[in-house]
Amino acid sequence: MTSPSSEAQQTIIPIKISLTEGDFYTLWAPAYREHGSVWQAFLGDDDNVFFFHSPAELLAYISAHPQHDLSDHPRWKAFQSKPEARVVPEESGHADVVGVPALLAERPSHNAVSGTARAMRVARSLGEVLAEVKVTSFFSGHSVLDNLERGSDHYIGDQGSEEWTGVGRVVVNGWNDVVDALDAHVFTPDVDADAVAEAETAIAASQERIAEEKAAAEAKRKEEAEAADPYDSTVWAAAGIDPVKISIDGRTLYTLRTYVEGRPVFLGKYGEIFTFNNRKTMPRWLAEHGDHDLAKLSTWETVMTEVNGGTLEVTVHEDNAYSFTGLENDIRKGPKEVDTEQMRRAYELLADAADWAADDSLNSILLARPSLQEYISYMLGGASSYVPDPPFSKEAEGWKALTETLTQRFSKF
Known part of the structure; x- marks a missing residue:
């Protein structure tokens, strides 16, 4: 019909x-x-x-x-x-x-x-x-x-x-x-009563299986949601540009960084990294200043949309938080006192800043202090026959010189 x-x-x-x-x-x-x-x-x-x-x-x-x-x-x-x-x-x-x-x-x-x-x-x-x-x-x-x-x-x-x-x-x-x-058109054909009873049982069992499958799927969804990194849903993840937190010499500074074809690009210009003493001042500054290296990126407009809408939050992922605090003193005390992960991450930021600024300040210090270069390689697991030997004052002074190449790039310090 x-x-x-x-x-x-x-x-x-x-x-x-x-x-x-x-x-x-x-x-x-x-x-x-x-x-x-x-x-x-x-x-x-x-x-x-x-x-x-x-x-x-x-x-x-x-x-x-x-x-x-x-x-x-x-x-x-x-x-x-x-x-x-x-x-x-x-x-x-x-x-x-x-x-x-x-x-x-x-x-x-x-x-x-x-x-x-x-x-x-x-x-x-x-x-x-x-x-x-x-x-x-x-x-x-x-x-x-x-x-x-x-x-x-x-x-x-x-x-x-x-x-x-x-x-x-x-x-x-x-x-x-x-x-x-x-x-007037209601018509119910004859159906075997036993077949109806069997169908009722089958439907109930089917509904129970479906409910269990839905519950399992929902549990998996919740588990995946809990395991998911909240940062992935931020504007920063969408734009591929990350806020960076730097703790150094008793100060905490914030800036932005991304990578273009594997090379770092900071919020800054001509080798100067624009830094902020707190998260809240950055969006206000961005709203009024557009002359910097990140503004050239195709995804920068994604960030500016939230800046102009007053909704931008400077969220720092743990992978983009760098601490130099105490490293110089720990180096003086000896290799066992140094947090190698802290040093590795700090050196990563030093190298990124130098790479972006396109100068040889970092390499110049390492070339002038061969023992410092060997010490860092040893501490970070590089292949070397070098064995640290106290005192470690030269290594500590060399590390201080490296950190100064970074702080000298900051607009505020």
């Missing part, structure tokens, strides 16, 4: 239809294409649409009767391959046809409008498939009903409220005839 429809989507969905005698369950193909034409259909035969009293009756019937109006549907095999709970409607699959007047008596909320639209959509489709003139003429004679598909926003304001009331008047004048006409 099919009739033309104007839509073209291939799907089969279970629906619950509330009519005068109660709730009924069936399958609906809202629209599908067959042999170049677009059709819509319900589970039924040449004479009737089938209405069942429960999803179990519905499942038992389609399990025992392979031939019906939907068996030639292009998505029927795919529908049949789903778990037994495929016949249980979602909440959005409830068409409360008999309850439309009550829905229209409410304010045009999302639930009221979507519920009314859904009930009328199913009622209109039933009328077309059943060739029920009372139903089709009701919808063809009231174009105002088409706006229900626009959603609740359509009924905002005085004009929208007036139109919602107009829909109510249409329903008061003719909806009972629609319901009566559909009531």
